[in-house]
Amino acid sequence: MSEPYSQKAAFQAAWSIDQWLNYLSEIHPANIEMGLERVAAVFQRLNVDLSNKTIITVAGTNGKGTTCAMIEQALLLQGKTVAVFSSPHLLDYRERVRIQGEMLSQAQHCLAFIEVEKARQTISLTYFEFGTLQALQLMADSQAEFLILEVGLGGRLDAVNIIDADIAVVTSIDLDHQEWLGHTREAIAIEKSGIFRTGIPVIIGEPQPPTTLLDAAASLGVIASWQAQDFHYGLTELGFNWRNTEYQFEQLVKPLIPAQNAATALQVLSVLGIPLNLTFVNQLLTQTKLAGRRQIILHEPSIMLDVAHNPHATRLLAQEISQQQYRKVIAVVGMLADKDIQQSLAPLVKCVDSWYCASLNVPRGAKAKQLVSVLSQEKLVLEFDSVAKAYLAACEIAHKEDLILAFGSFYTVAEVLTLVEGN
Structure with missing residues (x-):
């Protein structure tokens, strides 16, 4: 040597x-x-x-x-x-x-x-x-x-x-x-x-x-x-x-x-x-359970974390949510820019009532406006410069019978988990 x-x-x-x-x-x-x-x-x-x-x-x-x-x-x-x-x-x-x-x-x-x-x-x-x-x-x-x-x-x-x-x-x-x-x-x-x-x-x-x-x-x-x-x-x-x-x-x-x-x-x-x-x-x-996969971390309101980040995964996620009885579903979403954002969000449109779109501040991360642009036909679409801000805003308005769904990337789930565990 x-x-x-x-x-x-x-x-x-x-x-x-x-x-x-x-x-x-x-x-x-x-x-x-x-x-x-x-x-x-x-x-x-x-x-x-x-x-x-x-x-x-x-x-x-x-x-x-x-x-x-x-x-x-x-x-x-x-x-x-x-x-x-x-x-x-x-x-x-x-x-x-x-x-x-x-x-x-x-x-x-x-x-x-x-x-x-x-x-x-x-x-x-x-x-x-x-x-x-x-x-x-x-x-x-x-x-x-x-x-x-x-x-x-x-x-x-x-x-x-x-x-x-x-x-x-x-x-x-x-x-x-x-x-x-x-x-x-x-x-x-x-x-x-x-x-x-x-x-x-x-x-x-x-x-x-x-x-x-x-x-x-x-x-x-x-x-x-x-x-x-x-x-x-x-x-x-x-x-x-x-x-x-x-x-x-x-x-x-x-x-x-x-x-x-x-x-x-x-x-x-x-x-x-x-x-x-x-x-x-x-x-x-x-x-058998795994963090970030249909993971319920809190109740009243229910908060679910899922790393779904492609159309196949979000189709399965939409099926799961549609079988549950929630008053409203609030989606907190952050994605990577090189994913098929439009096709990945499309399966959830029918079961999501409001969208809290967040910029993912990591390499390859998509800006919130990229997510907003494919949801232009939806009634309530908000834009945030971080997942943390989007998640906290969703928590402020959520009813105890609602579901807050945080999804779109491992980074999205990790940011919410870090925020929750820090409180």
Whole structure:
């Protein structure tokens, strides 16, 4: 090791996690750079052994986080050791890695960052690639039996895909990140199917899979389970129903997470050979939740947080809200400028009574006027220069039987959570 590098390593050994994150943001010119060559080369140098672990890789346009959370919760209830990597985080970077359902210390994160920095040498890594390798180092050190890996973007060229999955999951397929993944569901499905490996079990939660996904499954000879074909679910006034070729459950409690994701997770558990019974599944459905996903943080008025930021997610969110009995729905919304703002807001128009549009003051954040411009036909549309101001204004006028819905981005939800937790 050269003397300058030794000095740099000694300096970095004293860094806090915030210093590391600032460094990760500075060492690569782009936030996203598709391709696996660089991250795979550094992973090989890390010499991390995951051969004795069961790898579950989860891709999809929406629903990845909650599907991972339910699989994780089930394995924990079964006494298994489990590690999860997911992104992005809401309030604390350490949320991205959970071991036995808990975050690790800042010191553990910093030590893993040091290991990746030593291994990368002169190889340039993006923020996400560096973080993925750091997460894999932490998960390997944890001795967990099961690793659940959430794909960050797409699948085929995502950093997570340097690891061969034992089970692959695709939760949903719709339009998002088109500049990277393609402008059709067929093209996006090809990217998602990149996590498949020859002959492995694959669980597809998307009820209308594009032909390209069917073709990918056939060409690799995967053992596929298709939603609405190999497993089925339904929601009625009496509860949640789910069945596959082995199990049939009726009038279960309604899940706290979206029903489609709960159904997909149950099929994963069935394929894993986890025994399912009425008591266990009900326990799972009542205990699985994830911050920022249909999250009710207060009542009277009800305040719901959801990270929905694309048309597919907001359609599902609108269905959920329309089934509830609220006097009025007040939407506090902030979005990134590169999202399809018009198509993302459109599904909620029928169930939202007033719009509190906020500028998102982050890189790529949309200004409030961009949101207002697509809501010009609505009766009550207000403009605010921050999510915090929009949220506080909504709280001032909300009746106890109203719903305040804060949505549109992880950043939007994080700003509201920070405000609420600070009070």
